[in-house]
Amino acid sequence: MVDFDYQVIEEAAKELYIRALCDLPPDVRSALNRAYERETNPTAREVFKAIFKTIEVADEHKTLICQDTGLPIYMLKIGSMFPWNGFQIKKRLDIGARRATQEFPFRGSSTHIITRVNPQTSVGDGLPVIYYDFIEDVDHLDILMIPKGSGSENMSKMHMFYPAHGVSALKKFVIDTVFETGANPCPPGIIGVGLGGTADLVMRLAKEAIVRPVGQRHHDPDIAAMEEELEDAINSMGRGPMGLGGDITTLAVHIETAYTHITQNPIAINTQCWPARRSRAHVYPDGRITYGY
Amino acid sequence: MATHHLQTPFSDNVIRQLHAGDIVYFNGTLFGIRDLTQIYMFDQNHVPPVSLAGMPCIHTAPSLKKIGEKWEKICVGTTTSTRMDRFTPALIAQYGVKAIIGKGGLYEGSLKAMQEYAAVYLAIVGGSAALETLQIQEVEAVYWEHLHPEALYKFRVKDFGPLTVAMDSHGRHLYEEVKEETRRRLPGIYAKLGIVE
Numbered sequence: 001m002v003d004f005d006y007q008v009i010e011e012a013a014k015e016l017y018i019r020a021l022c023d024l025p026p027d028v029r030s031a032l033n034r035a036y037e038r039e040t041n042p043t044a045r046e047v048f049k050a051i052f053k054t055i056e057v058a059d060e061h062k063t064l065i066c067q068d069t070g071l072p073i074y075m076l077k078i079g080s081m082f083p084w085n086g087f088q089i090k091k092r093l094d095i096g097a098r099r100a101t102q103e104f105p106f107r108g109s110s111t112h113i114i115t116r117v118n119p120q121t122s123v124g125d126g127l128p129v130i131y132y133d134f135i136e137d138v139d140h141l142d143i144l145m146i147p148k149g150s151g152s153e154n155m156s157k158m159h160m161f162y163p164a165h166g167v168s169a170l171k172k173f174v175i176d177t178v179f180e181t182g183a184n185p186c187p188p189g190i191i192g193v194g195l196g197g198t199a200d201l202v203m204r205l206a207k208e209a210i211v212r213p214v215g216q217r218h219h220d221p222d223i224a225a226m227e228e229e230l231e232d233a234i235n236s237m238g239r240g241p242m243g244l245g246g247d248i249t250t251l252a253v254h255i256e257t258a259y260t261h262i263t264q265n266p267i268a269i270n271t272q273c274w275p276a277r278r279s280r281a282h283v284y285p286d287g288r289i290t291y292g293y
Numbered sequence: 294m295a296t297h298h299l300q301t302p303f304s305d306n307v308i309r310q311l312h313a314g315d316i317v318y319f320n321g322t323l324f325g326i327r328d329l330t331q332i333y334m335f336d337q338n339h340v341p342p343v344s345l346a347g348m349p350c351i352h353t354a355p356s357l358k359k360i361g362e363k364w365e366k367i368c369v370g371t372t373t374s375t376r377m378d379r380f381t382p383a384l385i386a387q388y389g390v391k392a393i394i395g396k397g398g399l400y401e402g403s404l405k406a407m408q409e410y411a412a413v414y415l416a417i418v419g420g421s422a423a424l425e426t427l428q429i430q431e432v433e434a435v436y437w438e439h440l441h442p443e444a445l446y447k448f449r450v451k452d453f454g455p456l457t458v459a460m461d462s463h464g465r466h467l468y469e470e471v472k473e474e475t476r477r478r479l480p481g482i483y484a485k486l487g488i489v490e
Contacts, residue, residue: 042294042314043294043314043316043457046316046455047418047455047457049455050418050454050455051418051420051421053421053424054418054420054421054422054423054424055423057423057424057427058423061423061427063368063423063426064368064423065420065421065422065423066370066419066420066421066422066423067356067368067369067370068370068420105367106356106367106368107356107368107442149420151373151396151419151420166489168486168487168489171486171487172486172488172490175479175482175486175488179472179476179479182468182472183396183397183416183419183468184373184397186396186419186420229486230486233482233485233486236478236482237475237478237479237482238471238474238475238478239471239472239475242396242418242419243397243468243471243472244457244459244467244468244471245314245467245470245471245474273419273420274420
């Protein structure tokens with residue numbers, strides 16, 4: 001093991017949480033701008049103007065876009081040439097999230113499931129959520145941070161359909177979920193859809209779908225076509241920004257897929273609100289950190 | 294769609310001029326309330342130490358800090374209203390509240406109270422805490438401090454908005470109208486996607 005200072009991970013974890021809460025990614029900003037250009041409903045256009053004003057205020061004053069600072073999720077991609085000690089990384093991500101909460105300071109939202117006691121740290125047993133994957137021929141650690149707010153997270157849905165239900169049931173599930181959830185997930189945001197895998201993997205796929213930059217399509221042309229088809233369908237529903245009516249109900253539908261069992265046909269939906277917050281860091285073996293989205 | 298610039302307190306006459314889909318900005322007083330504030334008021338029978346008559350109430354659990362005797366704002370955002378629906382008719386009828394500000398809307402009973410007593414529901418853009426916090430000029434008072442962050446807050450605001458009139462005092466419910474319109478479109482959407490029902 002190369003001598004690596006894991007304090008760097010702690011700094012990155014803290015900085016990423018704060019950046020994600022205050023600075024909306026450029027692809028989300030562009031998507032909101034494009035949506036505003038297409039919106040014809042006068043009330044909905046006022047909603048968009050308030051959204052732009054909010055982003056402007058957060059930029060100017062370096063403040064939180066939304067008061068819901070969410071639960072911290074760190075998605076790691078570990079380069080094959082990055083010297084890593086998994087336990088140290090886990091420990092430092094936890095400390096970094098805690099420090100962001102207490103040093104900024106902002107409201108911690110994590111709470112005990114039974115006692116409902118909030119430690120005001122944003123973490124606790126099982127938190128932060130940490131996903132990991134590996135990439136070949138890369139020397140850095142890629143950390144993607146998502147502060148997931150509850151307005152949208154509470155609207156998540158999952159169902160194990162049967163193969164006999166076909167693709168038709170999957171599409172209907174997406175449309176019906178958007179219909180039922182209405183204004184709650186603070187539309188227009190990203191609708192993340194997971195298809196395939198196991199019960200747990202399908203929801204992880206949906207979560208990965210919401211963090212893909214808006215404007216990128218799935219690499220499989222058939223899935224990309226399904227994304228476009230569902231996006232157009234949802235934007236013909238008329239629910240509009242904040243469910244108050246209008247042309248734009250979603251910025252994007254993203255689908256991520258995995259193979260599943262011959263007897264299974266699982267789907268999961270994870271919605272993301274219009275402040276589709278995320279931030280990214282690359283940590284290098286020499287301790288350098290670069291930040292992005 | 295009209296745009297209204299108002300000053301608190303709101304008279305019945307002003308409220309009756311607001312129609313679903315209109316945009317509202319206002320100056321003056323804004324009270325902050327949440328689940329616990331209203332459980333304390335209505336389930337535990339505590340009368341607010343300040344008059345709410347003619348005033349707007351926003352559904353919020355603000356982040357504030359107390360410096361000496363003075364409360365300073367950190368971040369004030371808005372929460373989902375539907376959880377607090379059952380308190381709303383009494384808030385309007387008993388205490389004369391003229392506007393409820395939140396996201397997601399309220400149900401039929403609240404709409405009826407708004408018709409009978411001249412009140413409105415004003416929808417704020419969810420996720421826009423940065424803007425709301427800027428428009429709050431001062432935390433004038435915090436009543437029932439032991440309930441913080443779900444106490445009773447008195448804010449002074451300037452050009453607070455934009456707010457959309459989502460439920461008016463004439464029985465119109467914008468969220469429901471939009472939902473019904475979508476319901477009407479659903480069969481066509483299913484057909485286009487090749488969905489077999």
